[in-house]
Amino acid sequence: MSTEFVGKSVKRVDGVKKVTGSLKYVDDLKMSKMYYTAIKRSPYPHAKILSINLEKAKELKGVKDIITGDLFTKRGGLYLQDKNFLAVGKVRYRGEAVVAVAAITEEIAHKAVSLIEVEYEEMPAVTNAVEGMKPGAPLVHPDLGEYKVAPVFFPVPGTNISNHYRLRKGNVDEAFEKADHVVENKFYIPHIQHTPIENHVAIAQAEIDGTIQIWASCQSPFAVRQAISHDFDIPMNKVRVMSPAVGGGFGSKGGTTLEGILVPLAQRNPGHPIKLTYSREDEFQNAYVRQGLHATIKTGIMNDGNIIAVQNEFIWDGGAYNEYGVNIAKAAGYASSGPYDIENVWTDSYCVYTNHPVGGPYRGFGMGEMHFGIEQNMDILAEKVGISPVEIRRINGMRPGGVTGTGEVVEVAGLQECLEIVAERLKVEEKEAPSAPHKLRGKGIASGWKAPSMPNTAASSAIIKLNEDGTAHLMVSAQDIGQGSDTIMTQIAAEVLSISPDKITIRTGDTDHTPYEWQTVASRITYSAGRATYEAAMDAKNQLIELAQIKLGVYGRDLELKDGFIVAKYHPEKRVSIASLAIGLVFDDGSAVHGPIIGRGAFIPPNIRDADKETGLGDHPVAFWTYGVQGVDLEVDTRTGKVDILRVISCFDVGKVMNPQLLEGQVEGAIMQSLGTALFEELMLKDGKVLNPSFVDYKIPTSEDMPEMEIYFVENPEETGPFGARGVAEPAMVPAAPATANAIFDATGIRMYTMPMTAERIYEALKQKGVSK
Amino acid sequence: MKQLINFKLNGEEVEHYAPLNRTLLKMLREDFDLTGAKEGCGAGECGACTVIMDGVAVNSCLVLAAELDGREVTTIEGLSMDGKLDPLQVAFVNEAALQCGYCTPGMIMTAKVLLKNNPQPSEDEIKEGISGNLCRCTGYKKIIEAIQSAADKYQAENE
Numbered sequence: 056m057s058t059e060f061v062g063k064s065v066k067r068v069d070g071v072k073k074v075t076g077s078l079k080y081v082d083d084l085k086m087s088k089m090y091y092t093a094i095k096r097s098p099y100p101h102a103k104i105l106s107i108n109l110e111k112a113k114e115l116k117g118v119k120d121i122i123t124g125d126l127f128t129k130r131g132g133l134y135l136q137d138k139n140f141l142a143v144g145k146v147r148y149r150g151e152a153v154v155a156v157a158a159i160t161e162e163i164a165h166k167a168v169s170l171i172e173v174e175y176e177e178m179p180a181v182t183n184a185v186e187g188m189k190p191g192a193p194l195v196h197p198d199l200g201e202y203k204v205a206p207v208f209f210p211v212p213g214t215n216i217s218n219h220y221r222l223r224k225g226n227v228d229e230a231f232e233k234a235d236h237v238v239e240n241k242f243y244i245p246h247i248q249h250t251p252i253e254n255h256v257a258i259a260q261a262e263i264d265g266t267i268q269i270w271a272s273c274q275s276p277f278a279v280r281q282a283i284s285h286d287f288d289i290p291m292n293k294v295r296v297m298s299p300a301v302g303g304g305f306g307s308k309g310g311t312t313l314e315g316i317l318v319p320l321a322q323r324n325p326g327h328p329i330k331l332t333y334s335r336e337d338e339f340q341n342a343y344v345r346q347g348l349h350a351t352i353k354t355g356i357m358n359d360g361n362i363i364a365v366q367n368e369f370i371w372d373g374g375a376y377n378e379y380g381v382n383i384a385k386a387a388g389y390a391s392s393g394p395y396d397i398e399n400v401w402t403d404s405y406c407v408y409t410n411h412p413v414g415g416p417y418r419g420f421g422m423g424e425m426h427f428g429i430e431q432n433m434d435i436l437a438e439k440v441g442i443s444p445v446e447i448r449r450i451n452g453m454r455p456g457g458v459t460g461t462g463e464v465v466e467v468a469g470l471q472e473c474l475e476i477v478a479e480r481l482k483v484e485e486k487e488a489p490s491a492p493h494k495l496r497g498k499g500i501a502s503g504w505k506a507p508s509m510p511n512t513a514a515s516s517a518i519i520k521l522n523e524d525g526t527a528h529l530m531v532s533a534q535d536i537g538q539g540s541d542t543i544m545t546q547i548a549a550e551v552l553s554i555s556p557d558k559i560t561i562r563t564g565d566t567d568h569t570p571y572e573w574q575t576v577a578s579r580i581t582y583s584a585g586r587a588t589y590e591a592a593m594d595a596k597n598q599l600i601e602l603a604q605i606k607l608g609v610y611g612r613d614l615e616l617k618d619g620f621i622v623a624k625y626h627p628e629k630r631v632s633i634a635s636l637a638i639g640l641v642f643d644d645g646s647a648v649h650g651p652i653i654g655r656g657a658f659i660p661p662n663i664r665d666a667d668k669e670t671g672l673g674d675h676p677v678a679f680w681t682y683g684v685q686g687v688d689l690e691v692d693t694r695t696g697k698v699d700i701l702r703v704i705s706c707f708d709v710g711k712v713m714n715p716q717l718l719e720g721q722v723e724g725a726i727m728q729s730l731g732t733a734l735f736e737e738l739m740l741k742d743g744k745v746l747n748p749s750f751v752d753y754k755i756p757t758s759e760d761m762p763e764m765e766i767y768f769v770e771n772p773e774e775t776g777p778f779g780a781r782g783v784a785e786p787a788m789v790p791a792a793p794a795t796a797n798a799i800f801d802a803t804g805i806r807m808y809t810m811p812m813t814a815e816r817i818y819e820a821l822k823q824k825g826v827s828k
Numbered sequence: 829m830k831q832l833i834n835f836k837l838n839g840e841e842v843e844h845y846a847p848l849n850r851t852l853l854k855m856l857r858e859d860f861d862l863t864g865a866k867e868g869c870g871a872g873e874c875g876a877c878t879v880i881m882d883g884v885a886v887n888s889c890l891v892l893a894a895e896l897d898g899r900e901v902t903t904i905e906g907l908s909m910d911g912k913l914d915p916l917q918v919a920f921v922n923e924a925a926l927q928c929g930y931c932t933p934g935m936i937m938t939a940k941v942l943l944k945n946n947p948q949p950s951e952d953e954i955k956e957g958i959s960g961n962l963c964r965c966t967g968y969k970k971i972i973e974a975i976q977s978a979a980d981k982y983q984a985e986n987e
Contacts, residue, residue, distance in 0.1 A: 070921035073929030074913065074936060076864020076904035083863035250964055252868045252876050252930040302866070302930030303964050335869040537928030537965045716924045716970075723967035724927065750873035750962065758955040758968040 060549045061778050064716035065556050068542045069535060080300045081256045081272045082332055089258075090119050090324060092317065092331040093164035095154035095171045096341065097146035100182065100410035100743025101193065102175035104145055107154060111170040117163035119327070121156050121171075122319055131286035132378025133278065133310050135210065135217060136203040137196055140286070140315030145178070147195055147375035148410055149743045150340040157320045157329055180410040182743050184372035185349050187215045187407050195375060195408035205510075207665055208381045215408040217373060218381035220388035222460055222671035225399030227355075230364030234355030236439045242428035243809045244348040246372065246738040248339050249417055250755050253302020255333040255342050259317035263325045267318060268295045274308045274534050275574035280566045282311035287318050291566075298564035304536040305728070306416035307343045309576040310379050339748035343415025344738055346380055346406075347372035348424040355399075356436045360450040364399040367391045369425065373406045373414045380414040381406045386508035387421035389671060392460035393429040394470050394504035394682050395451040400460040402671070410743045416576055418725070420508045422789045423732060427810055430501035430793035434800065444500055444797065445478045452502060453682065462672045469708025469771045470502060470682035476706040476767050481686035493693050495826075497802025500686040503789030506677035507577035507782060511663040515583040516570035517591035519548055519654035521599075525619050525634030526558040529591070532572035533584035534564050538784050539717040540580045544588045546714060547777055551592030553616040554633065578681065578782025581713060585777040587658040595654025599633060602640040602649055606631050661775060679773050679781050683707030685726070685790035687798040693827045696818025698734055698799065700762040703791060708769045711779040718783070719766045725787035726764055731756045733792035735811050835896045838862075838906030846893035853877045853888035856903060864904035864933040868962070875961030878934035879903045885941040887960075904933035907940070915981040916940055916974070925974035927965030935961045939975045947986075948979055 072078040109121050124141035132138045142153045154171050158164035181187035181195055192215055196202070200212030208218045231237050257271040267289060273279050276296040284291045301308060313331050320329045333342060348371055355364040369387055373380040388404035417423075437447035453459075453468040477483075481498055489496040507513070518530045529548045535541040541561045549556040563569055572584060600611045603621035607614070607629045614621050621636070623629035635641075639649040666673030688702040703726050712718055735754050739746040747753045772779025796807050805820045821827035830845045837860065846855055856862040856879070865888050868876035872887040879888045880902040907914040916936050919925070926932040935958060942949060942957035949957065954972050963971065 064924075066921055067924060067926070069929065070924075070926065071913070071917075073926050073932050074904075074917040074920045075908050076862075076933040078929060079863065080866070080930065082867070083857070085858075085861070250962075251928065252874060252962060252964055253866065253928070254868070301928060303928040305964070335871070335873075539924075539927065720924050720927060720966055720970055723969045724965045725967075727967035728964065749871065750869055751871075755962060755964060756967075757959045757962065758972065759959045761955065761968045761972075764967070764969060 058550055059553065060546045060556055061713055064714055065542060065546050067539060068545050068556065068561060078300050080253060080302050081258060081270050084258060084270060086328040088326060089328045089330055090157040090159060091161040091164050092320065092329055093156050093161065093168045094152045094316070095168045095173065097142065097149055097151040097153055099146060099175055099177050100149045101178040101180040102146050103178060104142065104153065105174040105176055108172040112156060112167040115163060115167045115170060117159045118167045119157045119159065120320055120323055121154060123154050127319055129286055130202065131282055132376070134205045134208055135378050135381050138376040138378045148412055150412065151375065152316060155316050155320060157324065180743050181215060181408065182410060182740070184347065184370050184407040184409050187409050188370060188405060195410060208385065216405050217377035217408055218384045218406040220385045220404040220671065221669070222388055222391060222400055222402040224460060224462060224672060227364045227366050227399045227401040230399040231355045234363055235358045236436065237353065237355045238432060238435050238439065239351065239353035240428065240432055240435065241808060242350045242352070244424040244427055245810060246347045246411065246740060247345045247732055247736045248738055248753065249305040249307035250338065251303025251305060251307060254335060254338045255308065255313055256331065257314045257317055258328050258330045259314065259321035260328040261321040261325045266293045267321060269314055270297050270299060271314050272301050272308055273298045274301060274304045274536055274576060275310065276532055276564050276566050277572055278574050279311045279314050283314060283318055286315060295567040298534055301534055301536040305418040306576060309416045309574055312342060335750065336748045339738065339753065340412055340745045344374065344412045345417035346374065346383060346414030350425060350428040352428045352432050354432050354436055356440055358440055360440055360442050360447055362395060362397050362436065362451045365392060365397050367402040369404040371406045371414065372409050372411055374409055374411040376413045377406050377408060379416055382508060383421040387425045389461050389666065389676055390422060390504065390506065391425065393426065394453045394502050396453055396457035397451065397460065411740060412745065418728065419505065419785045419788050420577065422503060422505045422785065423729065423792060426501065426503050426789050427793045427796065430790065431796050431806065434797045443484060445474065445483055448474050448502055461666055461676050463674050463676065465680060467771045467773065468680065468682055469769045470684070472769045473682060473684040473706035473708060474502065477684040477686045477704045480704045480765055481688060483686060489690050494690045495693060495802040496690050497798045497800070498686065498688045499794045499797025499801050500684060501790035501794035501797060502684050503786055504680050504682050505578065505786040505789060506680050507579040509573065509577045509579060511665065512659060513573040513579065513583065514657065514659040515572050515587035517584065517587040517656040518570050519591045519595045521595060521633060521637040521652040523634060523637050525554065525632060525637060527552065527554065529559055529561045529588065530569045531561070531563055531584050531588060532569045533580045534575040536575060538721060539714065540584065542717060543581050543585060543713050547585055547588045548592045551589060551596055554619050578785040581780050582678065582773065582776045582782050583658055583660065585780060586775070587656040589656065589777040590658060591654040591656030594656060595652050598652045598654070599636055602636045603631050606640055678775070681707065681781050681783055681786040683786055683790060685794045687791060687794040689795065689798045689802065691799060691802045691817060693821055696814040696821060698812065698817065700730055700795065702763045704765045705787065706767040706769065707783050707787060708771050709783045710773040710776055710781040711770055712768050713778065713780055718768065721784050722766045722787040723764050725784065726791050727756045727761065729788045729791035730760065730795065732810060733795040733812055735813055737811050831894065833893060833897045835898065836900040838902055838909060848892065848894040850893045851889050852879070852891035852893065852896065855893055856888060862903050862905050866930055866933065868930065875938060876931050876934045878937045878961060880937055880941055883941065885938045904937060907936070916978040919974040919978040919981065923970050923974035923977055925966065925970040931961060931963045935963065935971060943975070943979055943982060947982060
């Protein structure tokens with residue numbers, strides 16, 4: 056299909072606002088009568104709250120209100136209702152919010168917090184998920200059995216296991232008996248933090264009539280509305296959530312975080328906007344973090360290179376509240392075969408409560424962590440049977456007609472095409488000379504896959520209003536968190552209506568004025584909100600054609616939209632402008648019909664069914680799979696252990712390249728984020744304490760870490776997506792880290808089983824191997 | 829304690845009473861409603877608050893009001909005062925050198941100073957020049973390309 060706007064590098068519709076600094080993010084909003092919030096936080100990872108003394112804080116001039124958790128004891132949460140916004144009875148991680156103060160300035164609020172005295176009784180803490188799973192471990196949530204939970208998750212009451220996901224396909228025991236080689240390895244992936252450059256921030260304001268407005272830097276205004284409505288028993292028509300702009304999310308602003316602290320303060324102080332802005336230190340400790348993972352992966356292979364069985368145990372360190380994290384254990388569980396067609400699969404994936412910062416969604420949703428092990432095991436197996444890393448993926452990698460771990464037969468899988476492109480561009484089997492005698496050079500590849508990890512009912516909607524001059528307004532609640540969705544949605548509408556993108560203004564993120572969107576997560580926005588936008592534009596188009604056929608006396612089937620007109624295909628001189636029909640069709644006698652044209656689009660992914668509860672098997676458990684391969688060429692300095700990434704080659708099957716320039720940017724950013732996790736990012740935790748809550752001690756990649764990047768795509772269409780598109784923002788961050796590990800092995804002969812692969816760890820390993828002195 | 833300070837802000841002389849311990853960033857955002865400079869860390873680690881002071885790119889979260897007297901400050905808002913975008917701003921849009929946009933104002937201000945001091949920087953010089961400005965979205969590649977493209981544009985304008 057030839058397209059005019061889709062598939063072109065249309066410039067970002069939010070570009071000028073962002074380069075001029077005129078776009079207002081939540082922290083930029085200034086309102087009259089504003090109160091500022093500061094939080095008294097727990098100094099202990101696990102402790103009973105014995106008493107809270109607010110007297111001195113209350114006396115401080117400028118303090119307007121102080122609240123504690125015992126005033127709001129109703130628990131909430133996205134999938135598992137285990138969370139209060141302020142601690143009730145006890146604290147479960149160091150940094151948990153205990154008391155919230157509202158004052159006329161931020162300084163006074165902080166001063167007041169320092170005057171609050173809380174008496175605690177420390178309790179034994181769970182600071183390791185593996186230990187925490189064992190019988191007799193201290194219980195982080197002794198009442199787990201009473202918590203409400205969505206029926207697709209399986210908490211184990213009386214333990215710290217908040218979800219035990221099981222996958223049982225075939226017979227792994229028999230297959231391991233039969234296998235020519237069996238390898239079993241353990242991998243550890245530590246917690247990391249998203250570090251959007253914009254910290255979390257929200258403002259809430261209530262009125263005496265019971266309405267409440269929330270401005271939040273959030274990925275999912277409707278999920279916030281749902282949570283606030285539920286937790287505080289406010290009908291949804293009285294809650295308005297707006298997300299004016301988001302300065303990066305990567306998952307950390309999915310779900311609901313600090314908004315719930317502000318709602319009761321707002322209700323108690325009607326007419327006053329109540330604001331809370333996280334510091335960078337808060338961001339590291341008190342926003343979501345990526346869960347840690349202890350993975351054990353056992354794989355059986357035949358001498359001909361066929362993998363016949365895999366058995367996984369994933370133990371996720373979910374932190375103090377797992378309301379969102381339970382789904383990471385599930386998503387990793389059903390994807391646990393990796394992008395390979397393997398007959399026998401057994402997986403136990405446990406989400407475990409610990410007294411660590413709260414684990415939550417992070418770009419990749421378990422895939423980046425899990426593939427670090429899966430993809431290294433692939434290379435280890437290849438070596439065992441004497442084939443190349445490319446060959447083992449050729450033999451086992453998913454193809455159309457292949458079967459996933461849950462028993463789903465996949466119709467579309469571009470993995471093999473991606474593999475050949477990356478192998479060829481990287482010249483993966485050619486040894487290249489290092490740049491200096493003290494350096495070792497190596498290359499590695501890794502595959503990856505991911506499905507949108509979302510409920511079966513994750514829905515989207517869109518509205519298009521045509522204006523009297525033939526321009527249009529598009530309304531969706533997909534949030535542009537940087538990924539470029541405002542531009543992509545605009546391109547889709549422009550394509551269907553055949554008007555240029557600059558004639559369309561997009562509005563997002565206001566639950567009172569933009570239509571329902573489940574969440575901006577899961578790499579599902581181009582796919583799902585894009586499809587809703589497509590449907591809305593088609594609806595508007597069909598209305599235009601209905602009117603035009605009366606006006607022009609030409610059958611609708613012979614009409615098309617072109618450059619702002621409805622045109623007769625075979626008699627192009629017969630045409631009528633969109634502008635003249637935008638508010639209805641006017642007849643020669645001056646009368647009119649129809650009224651304004653408003654296109655409505657709704658989408659819910661078709662036919663996604665729950666998997667079997669006992670076995671995890673299911674023939675269509677996800678909307679689609681995105682496949683890709685990345686390759687890394689690097690050098691290791693034997694004097695220091697430092698890794699220099701020279702080149703990264705990436706290829707993903709995106710279904711349809713909607714905007715080449717923005718898509719490249721997504722993948723480049725994903726690669727750098729993945730390399731950060733591979734080489735240096737780690738939230739250092741000791742006895743529940745975050746030791747490095749700053750950019751000085753927690754390094755993220757800078758411009759000087761950037762390698763050469765070559766970005767390729769293949770396009771096997773996803774038939775339910777708009778123009779064939781599927782998601783890629785998360786999948787693109789999955790393979791680079793394991794590809795780095797495989798390249799380090801290629802260079803040094805050393806297997807790294809732990810992320811990050813820091814210079815120190817590599818140097819120690821090189822010393823043990825006798826390579827470095 | 830507040831003190832009167834006189835300085836030039838985006839080309840205009842201003843007189844302003846400010847507490848001496850107030851940071852330039854806070855003053856710009858709270859007192860002058862110039863919210864283009866962002867606070868990402870408040871400790872000079874991320875560069876999101878970068879503005880130009882006397883021709884030097886500074887983290888405005890580390891500059892105190894008391895240091896401002898007699899100085900000249902340019903913020904991102906000062907780059908398009910006449911309603912026309914600076915070539916760097918145009919290049920950032922054209923090269924898609926931004927995603928969420930939160931680091932963008934600081935990044936552009938750093939690039940502005942970089943190109944003033946070194947009108948034709950190499951790729952490595954650009955990488956070094958912007959290494960104090962963190963971006964979590966783009967992977968930096970398109971930012972570097974935008975700065976190169978703006979450098980060419982400035983060069984062409986000056987010829």
